Amino acid sequence: MKFLVGTDLGGRDIYPGFSTHEELALLVKAGLTPMETLIAATRHPAECLSQAAQLGTIEKNKIADLVLLDQNPLDDILNTKTINAVVADGRLFKRPELDAMLQMVVEKAPGR
Numbered sequence: 001m002k003f004l005v006g007t008d009l010g011g012r013d014i015y016p017g018f019s020t021h022e023e024l025a026l027l028v029k030a031g032l033t034p035m036e037t038l039i040a041a042t043r044h045p046a047e048c049l050s051q052a053a054q055l056g057t058i059e060k061n062k063i064a065d066l067v068l069l070d071q072n073p074l075d076d077i078l079n080t081k082t083i084n085a086v087v088a089d090g091r092l093f094k095r096p097e098l099d100a101m102l103q104m105v106v107e108k109a110p111g112r
Helices: 018-029 034-041 043-048 077-081 095-108
Strands: 066-069 083-088 091-094
Touching: 018 034, 018 077, 034 043, 034 077, 066 077, 083 095, 091 095
Parallel strands: none
Antiparallel strands: 066 083, 083 091
């Protein structure tokens, strides 16, 4: 059986990105290892969407969208929150840029 991480966005207190960290922690609490949980968030979704040749693992000639962490999520799954930088669509976003984006979201969506 394959588990997939993918927080539903229809709920009242579901916030893209933030709720994913909570889902990862709940999967570990339910008995998956941190590695199994990370696979459920990366490789398994790519496989289920028939995109494993392009996504889901870090390999040569694959799309390199990455989250770079300061701490190892295999030691503690909550270390997925220690985001240092993100590579998305070939562009590097360092922590200060990410913080600025988050602040913009807070300002534009004050009720969230």
